Amino acid sequence: MAPINYDQEGVVFDIQRYSIHDGPGVRTIVFLKGCPLRCRWCSNPESQDPKPELFYKDSSCIHCGKCLPVCPVAALSQDNPGFVDRDKCIRCGACAEACPTDALTRSGKVMTVNQVLQEVRKDATHYRRSGGGITLSGGEPLMQSDFARELLKACHEQGWNTAMETTGFTTPEIIADVMPHVDHALLDIKAIDPAVHMANTGVDNRIILENAIRTAMTSKSVVVRVPVVPGVNDTEQAISDIGNFAKMLPGVETVHLLGYHSYGENKYGLLNRAYPMGDTPDLPKDALPPLKKVIESLGLNCMIGG
Numbered sequence: 001m002a003p004i005n006y007d008q009e010g011v012v013f014d015i016q017r018y019s020i021h022d023g024p025g026v027r028t029i030v031f032l033k034g035c036p037l038r039c040r041w042c043s044n045p046e047s048q049d050p051k052p053e054l055f056y057k058d059s060s061c062i063h064c065g066k067c068l069p070v071c072p073v074a075a076l077s078q079d080n081p082g083f084v085d086r087d088k089c090i091r092c093g094a095c096a097e098a099c100p101t102d103a104l105t106r107s108g109k110v111m112t113v114n115q116v117l118q119e120v121r122k123d124a125t126h127y128r129r130s131g132g133g134i135t136l137s138g139g140e141p142l143m144q145s146d147f148a149r150e151l152l153k154a155c156h157e158q159g160w161n162t163a164m165e166t167t168g169f170t171t172p173e174i175i176a177d178v179m180p181h182v183d184h185a186l187l188d189i190k191a192i193d194p195a196v197h198m199a200n201t202g203v204d205n206r207i208i209l210e211n212a213i214r215t216a217m218t219s220k221s222v223v224v225r226v227p228v229v230p231g232v233n234d235t236e237q238a239i240s241d242i243g244n245f246a247k248m249l250p251g252v253e254t255v256h257l258l259g260y261h262s263y264g265e266n267k268y269g270l271l272n273r274a275y276p277m278g279d280t281p282d283l284p285k286d287a288l289p290p291l292k293k294v295i296e297s298l299g300l301n302c303m304i305g306g
């Protein structure tokens with residue numbers, strides 16, 4: 001195996017400690033920026049653009065104007081305080097540094113594998129006791145495949161367990177390159193019907209379904225995950241289609257059903273974007289048990305949440 005490149009850089013938008021979801025034991029979740037999909041319900045809209053970007057919180061802005069002179073490309077407006085011309089913005093973050101009230105903040109920063117390791121190491125004693133480790137999420141972690149691979153290799157060298165939340169929309173070469181370093185793959189399948197998938201995520205699902213087979217053949221443990229979204233895949237037929245696909249993946253025994261929630265809605269506002277789900281209510285709690293039964297009737301284990 002090639003030596004680990006600890007200087008490999010990636011763009012990280014969050015590191016969450018002490019998670020008891022998204023893999024076994026206590027975990028640190030490292031969120032990588034960039035995603036080729038645009039799921040209408042995505043709870044992490046700040047993950048989608050690969051580069052760092054600005055959040056603007058109108059209610060915190062005191063209109064002091066300190067952001068205006070520091071922007072090197074005049075992407076902010078004197079007449080309309082807090083307005084960010086996102087096509088002009090070069091993501092340097094100078095305005096966020098100048099902002100005294102954090103009305104402007106930057107999501108995403110460049111980190112090396114070594115810098116992420118130093119952060120993750122703070123939880124290492126918990127990993128040992130609980131069988132936990134690191135989970136890469138995003139965004140789509142495979143969009144920064146060199147960074148993901150080097151970080152996973154470095155975690156394994158420390159003896160830490162690794163997991164990845166992915167939708168597998170990438171090339172077969174990247175699956176072969178990265179997935180052998182993942183102990184637990186949490187593989188999202190959002191819809192089997194190609195038209196439904198395209199309309200709600202913006203991409204064709206053929207490559208995802210093909211890569212699901214490749215992942216199942218490469219990874220040590222794979223769980224299929226389904227965000228259950230009203231009007232998209234919340235019918236017994238749609239869940240049965242996903243269950244039947246999961247069932248034929250080698251080694252897959254478990255499906256997680258995640259009910260749609262709108263927790264990410266406010267972040268669309270901070271990015272000056274409209275929320276694509278409008279006022280669609282969260283999936284009612286009682287919608288999931290019947291769908292769990294559908295999965296179990298196929299001979300698979302099913303867990304609500306993940």
Ligand SMILES: C[S@@+](CC[C@H](N)C(=O)[O-])C[C@H]1O[C@@H](n2cnc3c(N)ncnc32)[C@H](O)[C@@H]1O
Pocket residue numbers: 035041042043044137138139140141165166167187188225226227228258259260261262263264
């Ligand atoms: C933000 S995604 C990142 C990983 C990868 N891009 C993916 O979609 O699998 C992490 C998990 O959150 C789920 N998720 C995203 N938005 C959600 C929402 N509004 N309600 C419930 N689950 C959601 C995804 O389906 C996925 O299982």
Ligand code: SF4
Pocket residue numbers: 035036037038039041042043044047048138139140167
């Ligand atoms: S694949 Fe994941 S990160 Fe990408 S848009 Fe969909 S939910 Fe968001």
